[in-house]
Amino acid sequence: MEDLGLWVIPLAILGGAIRVSTPFLFVSLGEVLTERSGRINLGLEGTLVFGAMSAYAIAYLTGSPWLGVLAAAAGGALFGLVHGLICSLPRVNDIAVGIAMMILGMGLAFYFGKPYVQPVAPDLPSISFGWWSDIPQVKAALRVNVLFLIGAVLAFAMWWMFRATKVGLIIRVVGDSTDAARAMGLQPALIRTSATAAGGAFAGVGGAYLSLFYPGSWNEGISSGQGLMAVALVIFARWNPIACFGAALLFGGAGALGPTLQSVGVSEGYYLFFAAPYVLTLGVLIVTSSPTRAMTGAPGELSITK
Amino acid sequence: MTDQTASNPLATPSPNGFLGTLARRSEAVILPLSALLVGFAAFSIFLSLQGKSPTEFFSLTYRAGFGTAFSWQNTLSRTAPLLFAALCVALPARLGLVVIGGEGAIVLGGVAAGAMGVIFTNSSGLIAVPMMVASAIIFGALWIGSVGALRHYRGVNETIASLLMAYIAIALMNHLVEGPLRDPASLNKPSTAPLAENLRVGDIPGWEVHWGLAFGMLSCVLAWVLIDKTTWGFAARIVGGNMRAAQVQGLPVGRLIVGFTALGGALAGLAGFFEVTAVHGAANASLATGYGYTGILIAFLARHNPLAIIPLAILLAGFEASSGLIQRRMDLPDATTLVLQGFVFISILMSDTLYGRFKIFAPERWRST
Numbered sequence: 001m002e003d004l005g006l007w008v009i010p011l012a013i014l015g016g017a018i019r020v021s022t023p024f025l026f027v028s029l030g031e032v033l034t035e036r037s038g039r040i041n042l043g044l045e046g047t048l049v050f051g052a053m054s055a056y057a058i059a060y061l062t063g064s065p066w067l068g069v070l071a072a073a074a075g076g077a078l079f080g081l082v083h084g085l086i087c088s089l090p091r092v093n094d095i096a097v098g099i100a101m102m103i104l105g106m107g108l109a110f111y112f113g114k115p116y117v118q119p120v121a122p123d124l125p126s127i128s129f130g131w132w133s134d135i136p137q138v139k140a141a142l143r144v145n146v147l148f149l150i151g152a153v154l155a156f157a158m159w160w161m162f163r164a165t166k167v168g169l170i171i172r173v174v175g176d177s178t179d180a181a182r183a184m185g186l187q188p189a190l191i192r193t194s195a196t197a198a199g200g201a202f203a204g205v206g207g208a209y210l211s212l213f214y215p216g217s218w219n220e221g222i223s224s225g226q227g228l229m230a231v232a233l234v235i236f237a238r239w240n241p242i243a244c245f246g247a248a249l250l251f252g253g254a255g256a257l258g259p260t261l262q263s264v265g266v267s268e269g270y271y272l273f274f275a276a277p278y279v280l281t282l283g284v285l286i287v288t289s290s291p292t293r294a295m296t297g298a299p300g301e302l303s304i305t306k
Numbered sequence: 307m308t309d310q311t312a313s314n315p316l317a318t319p320s321p322n323g324f325l326g327t328l329a330r331r332s333e334a335v336i337l338p339l340s341a342l343l344v345g346f347a348a349f350s351i352f353l354s355l356q357g358k359s360p361t362e363f364f365s366l367t368y369r370a371g372f373g374t375a376f377s378w379q380n381t382l383s384r385t386a387p388l389l390f391a392a393l394c395v396a397l398p399a400r401l402g403l404v405v406i407g408g409e410g411a412i413v414l415g416g417v418a419a420g421a422m423g424v425i426f427t428n429s430s431g432l433i434a435v436p437m438m439v440a441s442a443i444i445f446g447a448l449w450i451g452s453v454g455a456l457r458h459y460r461g462v463n464e465t466i467a468s469l470l471m472a473y474i475a476i477a478l479m480n481h482l483v484e485g486p487l488r489d490p491a492s493l494n495k496p497s498t499a500p501l502a503e504n505l506r507v508g509d510i511p512g513w514e515v516h517w518g519l520a521f522g523m524l525s526c527v528l529a530w531v532l533i534d535k536t537t538w539g540f541a542a543r544i545v546g547g548n549m550r551a552a553q554v555q556g557l558p559v560g561r562l563i564v565g566f567t568a569l570g571g572a573l574a575g576l577a578g579f580f581e582v583t584a585v586h587g588a589a590n591a592s593l594a595t596g597y598g599y600t601g602i603l604i605a606f607l608a609r610h611n612p613l614a615i616i617p618l619a620i621l622l623a624g625f626e627a628s629s630g631l632i633q634r635r636m637d638l639p640d641a642t643t644l645v646l647q648g649f650v651f652i653s654i655l656m657s658d659t660l661y662g663r664f665k666i667f668a669p670e671r672w673r674s675t
Contacts, residue, residue: 042465086652089659095404095465097655099602104648110641220641225473232466271484275477282470291461 008137008264015141016256017249018148019214023048023206023223025151025248027230029158030202032241034080035234036162037195038175038188038301039087042098044203045227046105047079051207053113056218060121068121069147069208076204077197079105084193094303102227116218124213147209151245154202158241171195175299203227226255229281236284238297254280326669333667338607341657345650352645358636370631371624382515383585384623387412389522390577391601392619393529394450394570396610398464400533401566402546403457407468408574409598410475411449415442415575416582417479420498420589421487423505423582431504438505439579446575447568449475454567458560464567476594483590497590507583518580522619525573529612542566574598600626603651622647 027044034041041047051072059068083101087094127149130142162168174181174191181188210226211218233251237243258273289295350360371381394408418441426434449471456462482498489499507517533539542562545552552559577597582589604622608614629643665671 086656089656091661092655092658093404096606097652099404099406099465100648100651100655103599103603103644103651107641107644107646107648111639111645114639114641225469228466228469232463232470235463269481269485271477271481274480275474278470278473278477282467282474285462285467285470286456286460289461289463291459 009260011137011141012260012263013253013256015137015143016260017253018141018144019252020255021248021252022145022148022151022209022214023226024230024233024251025148025155025245026206026209027203027227028233028237028244028248029151029154029241030076030080030199030206031231031234032158032199032237032239032244033171033202034196034199035302036175036239036299037171037192038178038299039084039192039196040094040098040231040303041080041083041101041196041199042095042228042231043079043083043101043105044098044200044231045223045225046102046109047076047200047203048105048207048210048227049223050079050105050109051076051204052211052222053109053116053207053218054204055208056121056211057113057116059212060116060119063122065122065124065208065212068212069124069205072204072208073201074204076207077201079204080197080200081193083200084196087196088189088193110220113218113220117220121212121218123216124209126213145209145213147205147213151248155241155245162241172299175301177300203230206230225278229277232281232285235295236281236288238295239299240297251277251280321669321672329667329669333661333664334609334611336667337657337660338609338654341654342607342650344657345646345653348653349646349649352649358638362636363632363638366632366635367625367628370628377624377627379514380627381620381624382513382519384626385619386516386518386522386580386584387577387597388601388604388619388623389519389526389615390573390580391597392604392608392615393525393601393612394574394598395602395605396608396612396615397529397533397566397570397573398450398454398563399605399610400539400542400546401563402549403454403563403567404465405450405453405468405567405570406465406602407450407453407470407472407475407598408570408601409594409596410468410472411446411571411574412578412581412598413472413475413479413593414449415446415578416593417482417487417498417578417589418442418445418575419579419582420501421482423501424487424499427499427502427505434505435507435583438583439576442575442579443572444575446578447572450571450574451564451568453571454563454565457567458563472598479589479593480591487589489588492588492590495590495592497586497588500588501583505583506587507580516580516584518577518584521576521580523616525576526612526616529573533612538562538565574601600647603647603654606651607654 027048031041031044054075055068055072058071059065079101083097086092086097124145124147126143126145128139128143130139133139162172170186170191173184174186174188178188210222229251233247234244237247254277257276258270261273262270353360353363370377372378391408391412394411395405398405419438422438422441423434426437453464453468453471456467457464484496487498488496509516510520541557544557545559545562578593581593586592600622604615604618607618625643625646629640632638632642633640
């Protein structure tokens with residue numbers, strides 16, 4: 001085998017970016033859908049963890065990882081529905097409800113997930129795009145999971161939906177102005193709740209990826225803030241699904257930095273590299289936010305940008 | 307409405323009399339307490355559906371959390387960090403900010419105190435302890451204060467930023483206690499070097515509960531004075547009520563935001579100091595056990611009133627103190643407390659929609675029936 005030298009690092013980061021980005025992609029797509037309708041769901045971290053648990057449990061019990069993904073989507077939709085319904089009450093703070101749903105989601109996931117920490121559930125299939133190469137590192141980097149491809153397609157589909165379909169226009173109107181939506185005879189609360197439920201389903205699928213492919217096991221430390229970072233990523237991506245796809249890859253690469261350096265034997269400052277995605281997220285937020293201007297592309301009814 | 311009251315003063319009590327004041331004040335007590343009970347009820351249904359007895363759960367919680375002198379000591383020791391953590395949420399909340407990253411300030415404050423204890427290990431406690439306290443306060447204040455600064459000067463969402471900074475703080479702590487600050491003798495659990503005996507903060511005499519509890523309660527009282535009795539607190543409440551009006555009035559909004567967030571962070575840092583010097587004896591991963599997150603729930607339950615934080619922190623500390631016994635006796639997972647907290651949190655937030663809906667709490671509307 002030829003020696004790749006330092007090329008190992010960018011190659012592993014590229015592979016890592018593809019592997020690590022999928023949960024970011026699904027959660028951020030879900031959050032785009034929710035926020036475009038004018039509501040924020042900070043609880044997607046809890047939904048992600050609950051999705052990871054339910055996918056793992058159902059995949060283990062039925063032997064089918066796809067049923068696990070379905071269960072995660074259903075569980076996520078239920079969490080989104082509850083969040084949406086509670087936020088429809090007048091004078092309830094949607095940011096605080098998100099925090100509460102995050103605590104409840106993690107609590108329920110750990111509560112019901114305890115018996116599934118030991119057993120091994122079947123993995124989701126992946127497609128190898130590295131057949132043309134003899135180098136194992138290249139092959140490993142290009143082993144792409146089916147959910148990543150589905151997520152990529154969904155990103156473009158959602159972009160097209162917002163741009164060119166009636167449903168997309170309705171969601172955008174509700175998100176930009178409750179009054180305008182009412183004048184058009186739309187029901188803002190109903191549409192927001194549906195968009196929040198659908199967004200929750202996306203986040204649940206992101207969780208299924210965590211437990212059924214990478215890292216591919218269920219434990220209480222399965223997600224360390226990916227759901228929250230994905231929410232921040234939506235602001236960075238300016239509520240544009242295709243930009244979310246790019247941002248998810250970038251964040252995935254940052255998340256892969258620590259494990260990659262560890263795998264090539266760099267152990268000095270491992271925990272600092274582990275913090276890279278959080279630092280990157282914070283940096284991106286600082287650079288892209290503004291105290292005076294309204295953010296370009298931000299839905300008008302969104303509580304965090306008002 | 308005043309005319310009606312004047313024409314028939316005997317039919318209803320005066321809105322400004324004792325009963326009127328009592329009615330107005332009781333809304334802020336009765337609604338949160340009812341929401342707490344609704345949360346407990348929802349949790350009881352959840353337990354019953356699992357075939358577990360809610361009665362057993364709550365009676366075990368009472369016994370292990372509040373039943374004996376020993377369980378009170380356990381509960382009150384856990385109360386101390388929760389008081390500080392809840393203040394770290396409640397103080398910024400009065401300005402309308404939702405800061406949830408107090409865990410980060412607790413962790414960094416603890417590491418700073420532990421590191422100072424190592425540096426000053428041979429000096430007298432009169433020098434070392436103030437240095438430890440100061441470093442814990444400064445790091446906590448910088449950490450959460452910068453969240454406030456980012457919010458005001460850059461428009462960065464404080465909820466997301468504070469939680470990200472909590473993750474960064476935990477990563478920093480892991481780096482420091484596994485690397486530069488690691489005591490080679492700590493094998494299974496990487497820690498800073500154990501503090502010298504004279505740097506450990508002891509118990510309140512006769513209580514067998516460490517001094518953190520007394521300072522935590524004192525902080526709650528002082529925070530209440532600050533918010534309710536000083537001009538700064540008044541200005542902060544105006545900012546929380548209407549940011550734009552405060553700016554038009556020429557209030558120093560930026561300084562208030564940075565000041566209140568930094569103060570909250572300083573208090574959370576103090577929680578870390580007490581955890582290190584009074585409980586663990588060294589800084590290690592035990593600092594990040596979720597006190598910061600329980601503090602969020604307490605602050606919301608207390609409706610960000612520092613005095614109400616005291617009883618609610620004791621209550622939630624009791625639930626945490628009893629969770630070990632409940633796990634063993636009822637064969638429940640350790641996440642049970644988290645589920646309970648989730649139910650109570652959602653219930654309390656939903657109750658926000660009920661304020662002003664009940665006529666009994668609004669004496670000026672009593673006549674109109």
